[in-house]
Amino acid sequence: MSRGVGSLPVMQGLDVDDALRRLLGREDLLRQVMRAFAASSTGAGQRLRQHFGQQEHAAAQALAHQIKGSAANISALTLSALAARIEANLKAGDSSTPHALLDQFELALTVVLTDIAGLDSPADVGDAAASDCDEAQMLACVRAIEQHVRTDLGRVQQELANLTRLTRGSTHQVWTDDLNQCFEQFRLLDLAQQVRQFLAQHTH
Amino acid sequence: MPSLQRILYVEDMLDIQLVAQLALETVGGFTVKVCSSGEEALREAEAFAPEMILLDVMMPGMDGPATLKALRQLPAIAAVPVVFVTASVQPAEVAHFKSLGARDVIGKPFDPMTLSDQVRSIWEQP
Numbered sequence: 001m002s003r004g005v006g007s008l009p010v011m012q013g014l015d016v017d018d019a020l021r022r023l024l025g026r027e028d029l030l031r032q033v034m035r036a037f038a039a040s041s042t043g044a045g046q047r048l049r050q051h052f053g054q055q056e057h058a059a060a061q062a063l064a065h066q067i068k069g070s071a072a073n074i075s076a077l078t079l080s081a082l083a084a085r086i087e088a089n090l091k092a093g094d095s096s097t098p099h100a101l102l103d104q105f106e107l108a109l110t111v112v113l114t115d116i117a118g119l120d121s122p123a124d125v126g127d128a129a130a131s132d133c134d135e136a137q138m139l140a141c142v143r144a145i146e147q148h149v150r151t152d153l154g155r156v157q158q159e160l161a162n163l164t165r166l167t168r169g170s171t172h173q174v175w176t177d178d179l180n181q182c183f184e185q186f187r188l189l190d191l192a193q194q195v196r197q198f199l200a201q202h203t204h
Numbered sequence: 205m206p207s208l209q210r211i212l213y214v215e216d217m218l219d220i221q222l223v224a225q226l227a228l229e230t231v232g233g234f235t236v237k238v239c240s241s242g243e244e245a246l247r248e249a250e251a252f253a254p255e256m257i258l259l260d261v262m263m264p265g266m267d268g269p270a271t272l273k274a275l276r277q278l279p280a281i282a283a284v285p286v287v288f289v290t291a292s293v294q295p296a297e298v299a300h301f302k303s304l305g306a307r308d309v310i311g312k313p314f315d316p317m318t319l320s321d322q323v324r325s326i327w328e329q330p
Contacts, residue, residue: 022316036219065262069291072313073220
């Protein structure tokens with residue numbers, strides 16, 4: 001188990017200290033990376049079982065390989081090691097990966113995804129104002145996102161992190177979470193549309 | 205040898221993109237363009253004019269080796285050094301990637317604190 005660090009909650013399946021060290025202490029970025037991991041890995045256990053069930057060993061190997069790398073990227077080391085074992089079995093031509101190993105993999109994945117889901121729990125809202133935020137600063141972030149969404153995703157990412165910090169605990173938090181989800185899932189057209197709608201409603 | 209500045213990074217996984225971008229831009233000071241697929245890299249490479257390309261191996265659609273082969277058909281990109289970034293780093297695998305034309309291989313997961321040093325070291329290889 002990893003202790004809570006900064007405003008991050010306690011994590012069972014990730015080494016938060018190590019993950020933060022890897023990201024130069026950037027908690028905002030760690031949150032984004034973990035959410036991106038969740039978006040791409042949710043349901044991976046079921047998909048893996050389906051691949052095995054349908055004798056799609058190349059697809060199973062590719063999925064195990066992907067989870068191995070992504071899990072290590074967020075310092076979910078147990079999950080990464082289990083994915084590595086599954087990949088190694090398949091690479092060696094052994095397609096009879098035992099159910100116990102798949103069970104362990106699925107359990108470890110569930111633990112990590114639960115950790116990540118906990119990032120958005122009410123306890124994690126933080127100590128920002130509960131009802132409001134600085135609208136001028138918020139508008140500046142949103143304008144910057146609109147300006148850069150087609151040309152500079154690094155800047156968009158930075159402005160989203162600012163926006164997330166500004167709106168935490170405010171009435172705009174859910175909207176900001178939606179924007180973050182669009183960005184993490186690369187739904188950039190949706191992101192641009194939401195931003196334009198917001199600006200249309202909040203500027204004269 | 206001129207210093208390395210512009211890097212094209214091709215990787216389909218957003219979580220790994222984010223970490224690599226932080227490592228290369230913030231730690232390394234490089235100018236980085238990220239593409240999420242081999243197809244996107246082919247569309248963007250000539251306009252971005254990278255000095256080095258970091259290429260994931262296992263991607264949906266065009267994988268790393270297929271992307272490398274296609275990039276080599278672009279006259280402006282043909283001579284740009286390509287480095288595979290992959291968790292497949294057994295000696296035989298590395299030798300295979302080099303036989304395809306990669307200058308070198310960087311293992312995953314990479315350490316964001318040292319990735320830029322690795323990249324510069326590969327850039328300076330004769």
